[in-house]
Amino acid sequence: MSVPRFWRKQIARYNLVGTHCKQCGEYFYPPRNMCPSCRREGEIEDFKFSGQGEVVTYTVIHAAAEGFEGQTPYVLAIVQLEEGPRLTTQIVGDAKDMSIGMKVSPVFRKLGQSGDRGMIYYGTKFVPA
Amino acid sequence: MREVAIIGVKNTIFGEQWDRSFRDLVVEAGVGAVKDAGITGEKIDSMFVGNMSGGQFVEQEHIGALIADYSGLAKNLHIPSTRVEAACASGGLALRQGIYSVASGMDDIVIAAGVEKMTDVPSAKASSALAAAADREWEGIMGATFPGLYAMIARMHMHKYGTTSEQLASAAVKNHQNGQFNPIAQYKNKITIESVLNSIMVADPLHIFDCSPITDGASAVILAPADIAHEYTDTPIYVKGTGQASDTLALHDRRDITTLDASVVAGKRAYEMARMGPEDIDLVEVHDCFTIAEICAIEDLGFAKKGEGGKVTFDGETAIGGRIPVNTSGGLKACGHPVGATGVKQAIEIVEQLRGEAGKRQVDGAEIGMTHNVGGSGATAVVHIFSRNR
Numbered sequence: 001m002s003v004p005r006f007w008r009k010q011i012a013r014y015n016l017v018g019t020h021c022k023q024c025g026e027y028f029y030p031p032r033n034m035c036p037s038c039r040r041e042g043e044i045e046d047f048k049f050s051g052q053g054e055v056v057t058y059t060v061i062h063a064a065a066e067g068f069e070g071q072t073p074y075v076l077a078i079v080q081l082e083e084g085p086r087l088t089t090q091i092v093g094d095a096k097d098m099s100i101g102m103k104v105s106p107v108f109r110k111l112g113q114s115g116d117r118g119m120i121y122y123g124t125k126f127v128p129a
Numbered sequence: 130m131r132e133v134a135i136i137g138v139k140n141t142i143f144g145e146q147w148d149r150s151f152r153d154l155v156v157e158a159g160v161g162a163v164k165d166a167g168i169t170g171e172k173i174d175s176m177f178v179g180n181m182s183g184g185q186f187v188e189q190e191h192i193g194a195l196i197a198d199y200s201g202l203a204k205n206l207h208i209p210s211t212r213v214e215a216a217c218a219s220g221g222l223a224l225r226q227g228i229y230s231v232a233s234g235m236d237d238i239v240i241a242a243g244v245e246k247m248t249d250v251p252s253a254k255a256s257s258a259l260a261a262a263a264d265r266e267w268e269g270i271m272g273a274t275f276p277g278l279y280a281m282i283a284r285m286h287m288h289k290y291g292t293t294s295e296q297l298a299s300a301a302v303k304n305h306q307n308g309q310f311n312p313i314a315q316y317k318n319k320i321t322i323e324s325v326l327n328s329i330m331v332a333d334p335l336h337i338f339d340c341s342p343i344t345d346g347a348s349a350v351i352l353a354p355a356d357i358a359h360e361y362t363d364t365p366i367y368v369k370g371t372g373q374a375s376d377t378l379a380l381h382d383r384r385d386i387t388t389l390d391a392s393v394v395a396g397k398r399a400y401e402m403a404r405m406g407p408e409d410i411d412l413v414e415v416h417d418c419f420t421i422a423e424i425c426a427i428e429d430l431g432f433a434k435k436g437e438g439g440k441v442t443f444d445g446e447t448a449i450g451g452r453i454p455v456n457t458s459g460g461l462k463a464c465g466h467p468v469g470a471t472g473v474k475q476a477i478e479i480v481e482q483l484r485g486e487a488g489k490r491q492v493d494g495a496e497i498g499m500t501h502n503v504g505g506s507g508a509t510a511v512v513h514i515f516s517r518n519r
């Protein structure tokens with residue numbers, strides 16, 4: 001991913017900052033600028049999530065995505081935050097300890113790197129709480 | 130709105146075709162369909178071509194013009210040609226756009242085609258191109274792969290409904306069983322449940338034999354108004370229903386991880402247009418990019434109760450000769466999955482079945498068939514219903 005494209009969402013990725021619709025009360029992470037329920041009636045503001053959540057579903061990836069070859073096997077999961085929204089993330093830890101419904105907390109981690117000498121991407125992964 | 134019929138069809142061979150180019154494939158399919166319909170190029174009013182990622186697979190965009198050019202429809206005839214993209218549903222959507230254009234009365238004879246040339250790049254690059262159908266910024270960046278996303282659907286389905294790896298594997302086994310009788314299929318070998326379970330793990334619980342392959346291929350159909358279809362062929366196949374639906378791009382935003390709401394809604398729209406229900410369908414081609422996708426599809430389209438798709442498949446109800454034959458072509462798994470072509474290939478399988486030309490994979494007495502084509506992990510779904518009777 002290009003540097004500006006990553007940089008633009010840096011705060012959201014580093015600090016789990018998403019958005020919140022003041023009109024209907026729904027929370028969004030990844031952030032959305034348009035509330036899908038209220039659409040143009042919605043009132044969107046930034047919101048920092050606590051990061052506490054639980055595993056909705058997960059997989060152990062053995063055939064890596066491009067740029068993740070050195071990390072296999074790694075656990076990819078959908079986590080539901082306590083405020084409601086769901087996100088795709090990695091769970092740091094042993095694959096055999098994972099289970100659906102497991103409580104997790106956020107950690108700041110390296111996600112990847114753009115080529116051999118490119119920018120390092122950081123973001124939020126999760127660990128068993 | 131006018132009724133629409135398919136009057137000509139052609140698939141290339143599906144597989145790894147290192148000696149043939151993107152344009153070779155699509156020209157073969159297009160010319161073959163034109164010959165099958167018994168028309169000439171001058172008759173064609175417009176073309177719609179499904180292609181997911183010419184840019185990443187062959188570093189070529191402007192696919193519509195390229196295809197018109199190499200089909201001999203550009204320089205002298207200047208026939209309009211439009212590329213349609215909806216990831217792996219590009220072919221189904223190109224067909225739907227073709228149907229729209231004939232139904233509207235704007236065009237009479239239309240080519241709807243699909244093409245993908247995936248083996249000109251290493252398979253890692255192909256996987257990465259396919260991953261662009263997911264949300265690059267919020268799924269891809271975390272290391273999500275396509276098998277990984279469907280594996281998360283499979284894990285949830287197993288957790289919620291008790292679906293087993295054996296039941297998932299049985300979809301692949303059945304599709305290879307069918308594929309051996311399809312002359313264009315990439316794989317014509319039989320496999321067993323044991324061989325699926327013993328194949329390498331790609332994204333737990335999906336093994337490599339749970340996954341559709343990387344494939345080169347092209348498919349094309351010729352559409353005409355139903356009123357004049359008999360001027361071209363004795364066996365026109367009529368489009369009775371078409372439905373399309375969108376859902377969230379990312380899997381994590383879906384209402385229910387184990388249901389593709391886009392499939393449910395596209396199916397409902399097609400059923401309503403055809404004034405039919407699942408009980409009227411004699412056979413269906415569903416989008417089995419992974420075994421779990423076939424299980425979800427037969428549930429979402431009403432051929433099995435939610436949660437029972439695995440059991441129904443394992444019990445043989447979806448085999449040829451079963452209650453509702455699914456993927457008689459071999460599906461994406463055995464026939465192959467050139468992503469832009471798949472949706473059109475599915476329609477051709479139904480046409481061949483309804484014409485009674487499917488050879489050893491013929492479903493006896495097939496009158497009405499359905500196709501189901503999905504983009505990404507379920508953000509786009511396209512469903513069509515075809516009948517041999519008007």
Ligand SMILES: [Zn+2]
Nearest residue numbers: 021024035038
């Ligand atoms: Zn709102």
